[in-house]
Amino acid sequence: MIHVLAIVTTKPGMREAVLEAFRANMPAVHAEEGCLEYGPAVDAEGIGAIQTKLGPDSFVVVEKWESPAHLAAHAAAPHMAAYGAKVREMIASRVIHVLSPAG
Secondary structure, X not given: OXXXXXXXXXXXXXXXXXXXXXXXXXXXXXXOOOEEEEEEEOXXXXXXXXXXXXXXXXXXXXXXXXXXXXHHHXXXXXXXXXXXXXXXXXXXXXXXXEXXXXX
C-alpha cells in the first residue's frame, strides 16, 4: 500500500473554488482501480495548542493506493489532467509526500 499526503495551498481566497473542482473530480478518482482512499481535509477547529494549522488557503489530500503502479495510473488519468488544468491558475503551491507504511 502507498500513502499520499498532498498539501495544496491556493492563492488567497481561492480554497473553496479549488475544493469545489476537487469534489467534482472525486467520483472519477474513487472509481479508479486501486484507490482505497481519496479526499480533502482542512484544519479542525477547537483543537488547541497541539495543532499546527495549515491556514485558510490550504488543504491536504489524504490518499491510499494499493500500489505504486495504481498511483502512477492515477497521476496519468485524463480526469486528473482536466482537474489540473481547471485549477492551475488558482494554486500557489503543492507538495506531495508519497509514503510506505513503516510497520
